[in-house]
Amino acid sequence: TRSILIAIDGPAASGKGTLARRLADYFHLPHLDTGLTYRAVAHALISHGLPLDNVSAAETAARQVDLSRLDKHALSAHAVGDAASRVAVFPSVRKILVDKQRAFAATPPGAVLDGRDIGTVVCPDADVKLYVTASAAVRAGRRLRDIESRGGTADFGEILADIERRDARDTGRADSPLRPAADAHLLDTSEMSIETAFLAAKALIDEAL
Numbered sequence: 189t190r191s192i193l194i195a196i197d198g199p200a201a202s203g204k205g206t207l208a209r210r211l212a213d214y215f216h217l218p219h220l221d222t223g224l225t226y227r228a229v230a231h232a233l234i235s236h237g238l239p240l241d242n243v244s245a246a247e248t249a250a251r252q253v254d255l256s257r258l259d260k261h262a263l264s265a266h267a268v269g270d271a272a273s274r275v276a277v278f279p280s281v282r283k284i285l286v287d288k289q290r291a292f293a294a295t296p297p298g299a300v301l302d303g304r305d306i307g308t309v310v311c312p313d314a315d316v317k318l319y320v321t322a323s324a325a326v327r328a329g330r331r332l333r334d335i336e337s338r339g340g341t342a343d344f345g346e347i348l349a350d351i352e353r354r355d356a357r358d359t360g361r362a363d364s365p366l367r368p369a370a371d372a373h374l375l376d377t378s379e380m381s382i383e384t385a386f387l388a389a390k391a392l393i394d395e396a397l
């Protein structure tokens with residue numbers, strides 16, 4: 189049987205990660221959250237007290253990224269996501285990480301990858317591409333509930349401003365900006381539950397396979 193490749197892109201807190209995990213479970217495919225690879229680079233620089241624009245240190249950290257050892261928990265902080273979007277602007281860092289992501293995708297039986305540039309750059313030949321969005325206010329609300337459910341506190345206005353700043357950085361960069369591939373299916377989850385979004389995505393994938 190041939191490999192199946194599912195590409196899922198979208199902005200921060202759009203629900204693409206949750207959706208990618210559920211689809212990977214359902215279709216029995218390995219899942220790679222490519223955001224974690226950029227987060228791992230940012231985290232390495234922060235832990236060494238290095239500035240986020242130290243490109244050669246970022247390249248070294250990128251080479252050291254091991255896809256089988258990404259520590260989701262250590263990398264989950266909101267601030268690490270913001271730092272990740274700063275190192276993600278460097279083409280040399282992206283190239284190192286994209287090569288690893290492509291190797292993961294090329295391994296049978298295929299995979300579900302989620303990120304910002306999967307359908308456009310990492311896996312332009314994916315069998316199915318989904319572009320998951322939701323309004324910035326809905327995404328900020330989800331992120332806030334997320335933080336609160338883990339016992340933290342945060343301010344809605346600050347989170348919304350963070351999300352809008354990250355959107356601007358991710359859509360505005362020169363190399364691999366966030367945008368839907370021409371052949372991506374758009375899925376606006378603003379008014380959808382996770383279950384509804386999953387069923388909609390599953391239907392699109394069933395149709396394409």
Ligand code: C5P
Pocket residue numbers: 200201222223224226227269270272273274276302303304305306354358
């Ligand atoms: O998805 P997540 O919020 O973990 O991603 C963190 C940051 O990493 C994003 O804001 C983006 O700048 C960068 N990223 C990227 N390309 C990907 C995945 C993430 O540039 N494929």
